[in-house]
Amino acid sequence: MIPDEEFIRKESIPITKEEIRAVSIGKLNLDKNDVVVDIGCGSGGMTVEIAKRCKFVYAIDYLDDAIELTKQNLAKFNIKNCQVIKGKAEDILDELEFNKAFIGGTKNIEKIIEILDKKKINHIVANTIVLENAVKIINELENKGYNVEAVNVFISYSKKISSGHMFLAKNPITIIKAVR
Numbered sequence: 351m352i353p354d355e356e357f358i359r360k361e362s363i364p365i366t367k368e369e370i371r372a373v374s375i376g377k378l379n380l381d382k383n384d385v386v387v388d389i390g391c392g393s394g395g396m397t398v399e400i401a402k403r404c405k406f407v408y409a410i411d412y413l414d415d416a417i418e419l420t421k422q423n424l425a426k427f428n429i430k431n432c433q434v435i436k437g438k439a440e441d442i443l444d445e446l447e448f449n450k451a452f453i454g455g456t457k458n459i460e461k462i463i464e465i466l467d468k469k470k471i472n473h474i475v476a477n478t479i480v481l482e483n484a485v486k487i488i489n490e491l492e493n494k495g496y497n498v499e500a501v502n503v504f505i506s507y508s509k510k511i512s513s514g515h516m517f518l519a520k521n522p523i524t525i526i527k528a529v530r
């Protein structure tokens with residue numbers, strides 16, 4: 351995984367942290383023939399990691415800053431197998447051809463899952479920090495016949511103090527994998 355500090359950042363745009371990227375990439379179980387959509391690409395953290403491990407990535411976000419930042423990070427890491435698209439995922443997904451989806455942005459998630467289901471996307475990984483979104487995603491996917499597994503990932507970072515090291519906890523992230 352690329353360390354967080356190597357990515358170009360902007361304060362207003364989140365990035366999926368290195369350890370969460372590692373687990374999410376594992377859950378995507380990427381193959382060199384996979385074409386993946388990254389829904390809500392933010393800073394491009396996941397876009398870059400996915401693109402390094404598959405054939406092609408479509409990265410979508412509705413924020414200008416996220417689009418710009420993702421393009422900058424793709425250039426920084428010399429990633430060419432990616433198209434960055436500005437807009438709401440729910441308005442764009444229908445036109446794209448892909449076989450796996452990573453969901454990092456959950457606005458209008460019901461509509462997004464409906465489209466992924468109709469397009470017969472049978473391997474989906476989603477990240478969320480919001481409990482209600484986790485419940486919504488799990489229920490929607492199970493109702494559509496996916497086998498769903500959810501893990502809660504709690505990361506603590508070590509911090510040097512006078513007597514040794516202590517751990518500082520980050521908020522937990524729910525990582526949901528759905529296959530069928």
Ligand SMILES: C[S@@+](CC[C@H](N)C(=O)[O-])C[C@H]1O[C@@H](n2cnc3c(N)ncnc32)[C@H](O)[C@@H]1O
Nearest residue numbers: 365366390392393394395396411439454455457
């Ligand atoms: C937590 S950030 C993603 C961070 C990203 N995975 C990374 O590693 O840099 C979520 C992003 O999803 C975008 N987003 C949320 N819902 C969306 C939707 N329906 N369509 C497009 N973008 C969306 C937000 O604008 C935000 O930039």
